[in-house]
Amino acid sequence: MSYKLDKIFCENAVLPANVPVRIWGEADYPVTVSIDYHSGVCFAKDGKFSLTIDPHKEGGPYVMFIESEGVVTKIPNIYFGDADPKDFE
Secondary structure (H helix, E strand, O other): OOEEEOOOOOOOOEEEOOOOEEEEEEEOOOEEEEEOOEEEEEOOEOOEEEEEEOOOOOEEEEEEEEEEOOEEEEEEEEEEEOOOHHHHO
């Protein structure tokens, strides 16, 4: 396994706007996540990763890219809006 995102991060996902958003999942190697030219890198620990991306204004669609060890996943139609930030803690 290179990485696996939590199921909440999928096509047509709505992430909370105007607050930092935590992205998490499982990984064996460092993971890079980017959305709308904002990116973050984190190292996996005990098979898991978690990183926080900067706040975004409401809107979309954006594309989320996740990369680890040369494996890239593209998740289209990511929006920022009325999602509950507590779901991303």
